[in-house]
Every structure is written in C-alpha cells, then in structure tokens.
Amino acid sequence: MEKQQLPLNTSQSDPLIWFNRFHAISYTLALFALFYHRSLSLLRSPTLFSFISFLILTFADLVLSLLWILTQAFRWSPVRRRAYAENLKARLTAPDLPALDVFICTADPYKEPPVDVVNTALSAMAFDYPAEKISVYVSDDGGSKLTLFAFMEAAGFARHWIPFCKENSVKERNPQAYFANGANSGFPHNGWRDLQ
Incomplete structure (x- = not known):
C-alpha cells in the first residue's frame, strides 16, 4: 500500500x-x-x-x-486557501527544493532606518532553507552611505547570527526582535554572549 x-x-x-x-x-x-x-x-x-x-x-x-x-x-x-509549508520538507529533499530569491527594497534611510532593513535581510538569510538555494538582494534606490555601512557591519554579524540560529533552532530569526524578547535574557543558548 x-x-x-x-x-x-x-x-x-x-x-x-x-x-x-x-x-x-x-x-x-x-x-x-x-x-x-x-x-x-x-x-x-x-x-x-x-x-x-x-x-x-x-x-x-x-x-x-x-x-x-x-x-x-x-x-x-x-x-x-491554506498553505502547508511544513509538508514541503516531507515531500521534497533539500536538493529538490526550488531556488528562493528575496528582494528587499529601500530608498530613504530617514524613513526606513537601516537597522530595520538590515534586520529584514538577516531574517531572510536565516530562513530554515538550504543556504545554496536562497539569494537575498538589497536594492537601495537612495544610494545611502549609511545603509551601505549598516550592511557592511551586518555582514560581520551574519557570520555569527546565521549559524547561531540554525544550531539552536531559533524561531524568532529577526535579531532585533530576538534580543528585545525578555525570555532570551537568561542566556539559554550557547554563543549568545558572542552575538551581543
């Protein structure tokens, strides 16, 4: 059967x-x-x-x-309509998953603070998805140096944040929301101090 x-x-x-x-x-x-x-x-x-x-x-x-x-x-x-994303893993293996492109657009660093755009990009990069199948693109239409600097700093943080999320099965992948959550103040995960 x-x-x-x-x-x-x-x-x-x-x-x-x-x-x-x-x-x-x-x-x-x-x-x-x-x-x-x-x-x-x-x-x-x-x-x-x-x-x-x-x-x-x-x-x-x-x-x-x-x-x-x-x-x-x-x-x-x-x-x-209702989607069951959790059933996708049962049906497909990691090599069979489609490529995923995430586009993040920003224009004015005063109306859209760079820290929010960086948090969005880090959240997208930390998706529970094979790393070779996901691409994150940031379009800064304003060409702000502040946003560029924020992403240069975020690149160093991402080297620690993304493995931390995957190793500890963090559900809240947005760094700002994760660190603002009072439940995480007791250092429940290994490597939490390194991220601060």
Whole structure:
C-alpha cells in the first residue's frame, strides 16, 4: 500500500456562497430596473436641461455599474486557501527544493532606518532553507552611505547570527526582535554572549 502524501495546499468553497450569488442577482435586477427608469426619463424629458441632467446621471450610473460588475468576478465563487509549508520538507529533499530569491527594497534611510532593513535581510538569510538555494538582494534606490555601512557591519554579524540560529533552532530569526524578547535574557543558548 502506497503512503498517502500530505497536501501542500488546500482550497475550499466559502459556505456562504449562496448569499453572494443571491446578492449579485438581486443587485443586477435592481440595476436593470434603474436603467429602465433612466431610459424612460430620458425619453420623456421636457427640456434640454433635464435631458442633459438625466444623461449625465445615466452615464455616472453606467460607470458605477460597470465597476460593480467587474468586482463580482471575485465574489461569485470565493474560495479559502491554506498553505502547508511544513509538508514541503516531507515531500521534497533539500536538493529538490526550488531556488528562493528575496528582494528587499529601500530608498530613504530617514524613513526606513537601516537597522530595520538590515534586520529584514538577516531574517531572510536565516530562513530554515538550504543556504545554496536562497539569494537575498538589497536594492537601495537612495544610494545611502549609511545603509551601505549598516550592511557592511551586518555582514560581520551574519557570520555569527546565521549559524547561531540554525544550531539552536531559533524561531524568532529577526535579531532585533530576538534580543528585545525578555525570555532570551537568561542566556539559554550557547554563543549568545558572542552575538551581543
């Protein structure tokens, strides 16, 4: 008997799908009634001013109705999706995992402090993923020397941080969040003092 594989993702229909469809159908019928009323009003308008007024209102209603109709594609058949990332390891071995590219963009060191960008990059580099399969790219559109210096310092810290995370199975891989957590103040892991 062949072992059943665990799913990587699931999707199920929303149980209230009938309510969405009932709402869409009733709203569509109301729109048809509105446009029937507008067309009769256009034909019976006694003056040029009332004709232009009804024409502008009809055009506005047409635009809004078109926008509403375009959004109904998402609401007609809604599904709920769930991913099971933990089942990926059971299905694939490390050489079979796809390459992973992480892009981190920053522009202004005053609006996005370099320490936050560095923490994001270190968190991405410390993913529980084969090191040869992950690439982290940082795009500094502002060309800040401060951000460059922060990443030069972070490169030295990463030599200690990434092995520390992998050896001690650290769940919180963001250095700033890890050191801010009071539970880590008791030096539970080897090498913690070296990182400070």
